[in-house]
Amino acid sequence: MKTTPLHNWHVAQGANMGTFAAYEMPLWYPAGAKAEHLAVITAAGLFDTSHMAVLTIQGPGARALLQRCLSKDLDTCIGKDKTPLVAGRCVYGIFLSPLGGVIDDAIVYQFTATQFMLVVNAGMGATIAAHLREYSGDEQVTVDDLTDQVGKMDLQGPAAGRILAKIIKDPAALFRKMIYFSFKGSFDQARLATAEITLKDDTPLMVSRTGYTGEFGFELFVAPEHIAKLWQQLLEAGRDEGLISCGLAARDSLRSGAGLPLSHQDIGDWPFTNNPWLFTLPWDADGSGFSKEFIGRAGLEQSSESSWTLPFAGYDLRKIPLGKESRVTDLDGTPIGVPLTCTTDMAIDRLGETIVSLATPSSTGRPEPFSPRGLCCGFVKVNSPLAVGSQVLLTDGKRKLKVEIRNDIRPDRTARKPIAQMVSSQE
């Protein structure tokens, strides 16, 4: 079993540990997964994500290799104006097999025109490195798999900026123009050089305005020897802001409510079509075709995939356990597919037809007081493109649960809010 550098801390805190991608990871701490989920919605949570793998792709051919392998078009992937990826920006994309199935999802960071960093899922470093090398052709490019050589943690929630500001040497400089999906600093200037960001004690770190909870926050990268210190500094800095450590259970329920897929569960070795995440494909200007050649393009274009992956939300917090017996049926009980993720977003509840979150402003519909009981949510893979509002049943062979097909689950997420607003307001 693999562990992260924070393993002893997790165990000493009394975390309930479980296995995820061959790593022994905290599922929740004594505060409990519900308190952790709610902390990220109303205050902040700190996640150990050092199990995720970091790779570097460097050399004159690095960009061309990524263009060939990643689903995003690096020349048109930024913003409404579809400008190219530049230094200091990052994008989310998918690595596809030639048949159009998902190998893994990733975030690509551009340091310079010839230096890129990738973050992929736990245990996928070697696989993605081998995939990139296989398709590197004549390009002058070096792919390094830094699995277990980079410390990473995610600080997520509306208070994340105010907490981070307390331990950073020059927070005003860090937060200047720190828009969603941008980053600053480096965890290793010798390997990936850029303008330095440091803690007050001069420890260098990389700060990325990303995360996988749907909420405002940062992913922080440091050399492994600094991770315990950074973790402690953040928890201390966040004590007055309601920051708590969070495990993988809260991470799973937060990302599900935010409509984000878990690789190898919601996306996987079936063609990457008919799902809510097609924005990661390199659509041309009118959306009728693709703007570049890439591995998997032919597979997608020739795919006869006849399943559709759709988000759903239930009517109360009850879930069904996923297993061999779990199915999606129509209201008459006829099987029409399988549930991929089924979890409970503890921060939301229904108010008539509307879903309201603890983060919903009272001016736009959150009643006071509001004590949500949570709603079951996740993704189903079904054999027809069900309309939003359709009802289906989830079953584990014994229990049946009626749920509604939706476009979106948890409203009023904070991930894209302007940083100036998030670091100044006390709301």
Next chain:
Amino acid sequence: MKELQELHLPENLGYTEDHEWAQLTGDTIRVGVSDYAQDQLGDIVFVELPAVGDSFNRGDEFGTLESVKAVSELYLPVSGQVVAVNQELEDAPELLNEDPYSNWILEIKPAAAEEYDQLLTAAAYLELLQG
């Protein structure tokens, strides 16, 4: 996660391999889940209870507990008819995390009293957990 020696396993209860407890009080038996069960489940957020008057055999599934991460079936330690359910749990399922013993789940009138004597003692249950 609690270490096994940190678990609270009262001596005066009978236990099952499925992590329920039973306590004979007069001519009825109260049933709940063990400290181990609540600790493993984590935050309990929903309790599905049977109706008063329902009858079950020993080992029958009589309800479910849902935590944030899992759904877990409840199995009856002894045969009998439900004479009371703990309604408090419907609004405050987290009580089972706070104290799984004072917060019982249901009360039954046993159909075969000798089944109670066949339950595990606290020591035998701990031994089972130690594997």
